Amino acid sequence: MFVAHSMGGLVARYYVECMEGWKLTRSLVTFGTPFRGSGNALGFLANGFVWKSGPFSLFDGTEALRSFDSVYQLLPIYPFVNDGSKLVRPAEIDIPNLDRERASAALGFHDEMTKAYELNRELDAYRSAGTKIRAVVGVDQPTAQSATITADMVETSTMYEGEEISGDGTVPRVSAFPIGYQESGVTYISATHSALQSVANALEHLRGVLTATQIDFDKFRADPIGPGSISLDLPDAFDGTAPAAFRLRTSANVQAVSGLVERLDGTPRQWRPTLMRVGPNEYAGELALPAGLYRFSASPTNFRPASDIFLVAGAYANS
Template identity: 35%
Template sequence: MTDLVVVLPGIMGSTLANADGTPVWDLSGGALWRAVRTFGGAVKRLRLPADIGDDHPGDGVVAVGLMPDLHVIPGIWQPVDGYTEFVDWLEEEFFLSRPSAAAPGNLLAFPYDWRLSCRYNAERLKHRTERELERWRASAPDRRDARVIFVCHSMGGLIARHYVERLGGHGITRRLITLGTPHRGSLDALAHLVNGMRKGWGPLGVDLSALARSLPSLHQLAPDYACVEGPGGLAYARDLPGLPGVDPELLKDAGEFHAALRRAADRPVPTELHAVTGVRQPTATTAAYDDDRLTPLWEIDGTDEGGDGTVPRLSARPANASGDGYPVSESYTPCEQHGSLQNHGGVREALWGLLTGEPRFHRGDEGTAPLLGVLAPSLPAPGEPYEVAVTVPPRTRGHDELLVIAELRPAGDGPPVSRSLRNLGGGRYGTAFPAPAPGAYRLAVRANGHAESTVTALALVGGPGE
């Protein structure tokens, strides 16, 4: 591998520190819940001023690294697993090296201030990528023709696309790979803006809702398709006057951001873009609006298209400028949830072909593993049982005769708890774990005898008073 590989995380996936190096966002793993309990002051300091646009607020906050473990800020986004293991895997499997002050390298992890607009962060990406590529090319004769491969999770794909397609990056880019990027937005982002903090985490709600609603980035993650039910059918959120919680100017600007990307995607020689799309997970795709609240719905025009539990399938690859199709096909469709895509075994096998140009190593007959759709709360109410529902499509052989097993494992210390799900008939399975203790958890669900069928959901459990 002589190209430069650049890894971009999703929203909240970068650690943040202030000017003197004191961390202001690095809460993950087993310490996450304990820190969230006293997080109010730090959140207040992260809030952005009005009319921030594509600028930095000048508050001294900088991005210093990638989040190493499970992380979430309730009320902004769903839980996401860490990136340390993923970057280590890239380094080891493809014989990459990381740059330092003393030596160039060809594996660049790009943390960014995820509060700010994708345009701002794309400018930072441009300067860093082009500087590191120049160093790498100059370090050896066989590297003179090196180009860039971007591997991006979630919002990181929007930042990379803006650099590649709007700031001249296509000239040095070999390919751009997105994992669960909401190219057309996510209903979850809009619901967080409108509804505010989830009921059940009340004492943190005011501060966290105010932070969420100040972020240009979260507005740029809102759906760029007609998604809100109204008398005349589905409507764009930006066309609904008085929608609470959203900043109308930021939402309008987000529409312009996405429109510019759609126009760029129709270039005569488009960027080689590969979209990895999580499928088969219950995913909010549209919403009903009533009494100043959005009620998420699974279907669009009567069809449940699923997705990765956070990003609808229709959104996980970009639309063209005319809005009547997609400029790229789905490169790989794992049965996995959004926050765990980067650590999914099948995704990593797919990356072999996307990074090296070689087909994935054949590990047996593909397509035989049962496809599990997992519905489990990401922020369960404190003190209540943790309920898990699983569906298996009828086309799966023996879809209603499987032994489905769920394991709930703390992100920090503590033993896992396993349950065999009840067979409810018709390919439906369910169970309820006793109320978990406060903390962060990974839920792994699989069909017995099919380890490759595993779907991983993430959760943060609050305590009394949250």
């Protein structure tokens, strides 16, 4: 297993996909890895990299930074720079202080990984036992999403085609998981790039990944006559000026079903709504509640519990 932060995830993925590392690596957990690049790299290459305190320059790393091919490999690999009429990839346009040949070579580095992944997933062994990438992605932080060329420099923007997508402040959320992987497998954390790998909920996610191999999940398959399931039909939000109807269904017959409503904001409080049987394994009721955020849950004996969170807007007159 690899656990990698930022560009370390690119190094690990190159090993996994292009050097047959998938045969030896169970999981790759990445924290803020710019699989599709970062606008910050473009800004540093084009505009320079200087640490300042007021009018004083404390450190100028521009020359060193521009000498690293690895920094070019952090350039966005998707349309990012406005050429005057549309967005294009940095390697497809002349940009001040940017070596276009090196930018094209860096794009090839990413293309090599993508092509290797496409070939690998055709293999039965890769699909059954290949490396699982588990990306932890930072959100809610202002992050460069696009850029324009002005005079002799590059100006980045947190907007992409009129939309603010956010990220971890360095890596856009759309960049932090690889091409070919589904966003549904991503874990989102509200944190900055430098702190992403150290916040508590990110570490809990990592602990869960690390301990997963200690569990034999085949032991926990549902028995045909084991616990039943419950499905809820409850609005995500409703106007509290009138009662809201809801229903639930059980996968097998049960003598009675009870529900519990808990308020999640303000003063803690609980309600037990009345449930009426309206059909085979089907129950209905109404919720008349003050404005607020709530959780509804139901858990008959020998059934897997089910719950949902909903919002009440306004206030019910008789609450």
